[in-house]
Amino acid sequence: MSAHTSTARTALTAWLDHLAHEKRASPRTVRAYGDNVLAYLNFLERHRGEALSVADMGTIAAAELRAYLAFRRDPGERGPSSQDRDGLSPRSLSQSLSSIRAFHRFLDHRLDTPNAAVGLVRGPRIKVGAPRPVSEDQAHGLIAELSLDPDREDWEVTRDEAVLTLLWGCGLRISEGLSLTRRDAPLADSLRITGKGGKTRIVPVLDVVRQRVDAYLAALPFALGPDDPLFRAKRGGPLSPRHVQATMQNLRGRLGLSDRATPHALRHSFATHLLGAGADLRSIQDLLGHASLSTTQRYTQVDAAGLLAAYGKAHPRA
Secondary structure, eight states: OOTTTSBHHHHHHHHHHIIIIISOOOHHHHHHHHHHHHHHHHHHHHHHTSOOBHHHHTTOOHHHHHHHHHHHHOTTSSOSOOTTOOOOOHHHHHHHHHHHHHHHHHHHHHHSOOOGGGGGOOOOOOOOOSOOOOOHHHHHHHHHHGGGOTTSOHHHHHHHHHHHHHHHHHTOOHHHHHTOBGGGOSOOSEEEEEOGGGOEEEEEOOHHHHHHHHHHHHHOOSOOOTTSBSSBOTTSSBOOHHHHHHHHHHHHHHHTOOTTOOHHHHHHHHHHHHHHTTOOHHHHHHHHTOSOHHHHHHHOOOOHHHHHHHHHHHOTTO
């Protein structure tokens, strides 16, 4: 495919095919990415007054991308003249921008058509609250979405899958997950974790967590000593908490999740899912390493339907 002879729409089709068949993205993800980028191309072609080639995509200015985001944000700015004008929320705008950036990365890596201007555009500010648990489906979606990032090598994707699964499956803080050493893996049936205040606790290890870490070890391109940090950055140094935070930021933008979906939210989800499955607060307190039960109570949130169902089964007058 030549950048000069192929259209941007042909490139979009190729990208969606790449996501579906090479990256094995879900149909829902492919559809969302396609809708976001198609609306972007529609706007650019109306703005420029002609169909765009792949080469043209390398000339899109930051001002044009900002104009598009403004167009999607305000449905009444220029009148109801377009089906793409729907007044997107800040979160949906962020998701749209993430899709556009991913498409431009594909154009750069696969079609030799870079565009540095796209990286200059910031997404809308989204009010950030306290970390909030993600649902089980959302957690699975976050981990599955990792394989769709063309900027990371396969072993890096495997590493990030292991880290997020570890935080979610064991209820660990980022610092606790990154404190594991090569000596700790392959993981045993439980982990001895030293948390805040030097307090030690024993955390069971699920099979899926062990399998993810095993896959990461098999793919790791660096040789490690027994006391070296287990999780490594791209150039071989210890993986930083900032990397994990940035990874979650990128993923939640691509999936349209709240900015409260942070790495720490996976720890909240661990507690919430256990409580929803019938675990008692005292056991969850021990697993999380909380000194106070009131802290554990703040971490655990179950949906209203779950509470009503439990009430109906347990209350003598229900």
